Amino acid sequence: MKGIYKYFINGLIVIVPIAITAFVIINIFSFTERLLGQYLPIHFPGLALAVVLSLIVIIGWMSSHWLSKKLIGYGERVVGSIPVVKFIYNSVKQLSTAVFESQKLLKNAVLVPYPHPGVKSLGFVMPELSAPLANKFPEEHVCVFVPMSLNLTSGFNIILPRRDIIPLDVTSESALQYVITAGSIMPRGNDCNN
Incomplete structure (x- = not known):
């Protein structure tokens, strides 16, 4: 059954x-x-x-x-x-x-320590921080959008040190599929055709 x-x-x-x-x-x-x-x-x-x-x-x-x-x-x-x-x-x-x-906004997939250290969430690097934000940090920080599973229109923008992000060599389409399917379809590398 x-x-x-x-x-x-x-x-x-x-x-x-x-x-x-x-x-x-x-x-x-x-x-x-x-x-x-x-x-x-x-x-x-x-x-x-x-x-x-x-x-x-x-x-x-x-x-x-x-x-x-x-x-x-x-x-x-x-x-x-x-x-x-x-x-x-x-x-x-x-x-x-x-x-x-x-395709334009969600193209740089990364792993970030979110919602707390010790775990990793898939996110997308957003445009560079504006001067009023960047000037508040002693080192380079980036904004990462962490979408909610099954819903690309909701998520969290987090600002964290660049050293804490792990770049992923995956296609943007497969990273989006991973989010939309709640992880049932795993991201594929850029060198994969299928």
Whole structure:
């Protein structure tokens, strides 16, 4: 019976992310196809894909400009004033930000003595300390973000001496997988392809 339960859980681990990803993508393209079918006299295979990709690029370009940032900020404040919608939007935004910016922000994986000496936690080195912080220490210190397991949007920023961190030669993707899966997938070295 334990074997069947284990296989069931393993099956869910494989199927659920694939199913959710497929569901979202299929619904986005299906909605786009229906919308385009109503308003455009022409239709060809791949039109929805081209429109969705173009829309993503245009929104990304617009969000990089001052006026667009103001409009987006205003829209987020309006959404933030609606109780249930605010919770859903903020959760999805934090998760999206963590996933899409993780390549830039969470790239230097290290081990740190946290939450107390004698144990090690996986963390990510953050940008260099600003002068007001760095000047308070007699030796070089670094800021390390220690994420909570199963949730990249929560964790602790700790400042500790550089001599106390242990750099890891692992891929950022596998370090993130280690955190997201609560340690069930161990980090792989940079020289590993799989």
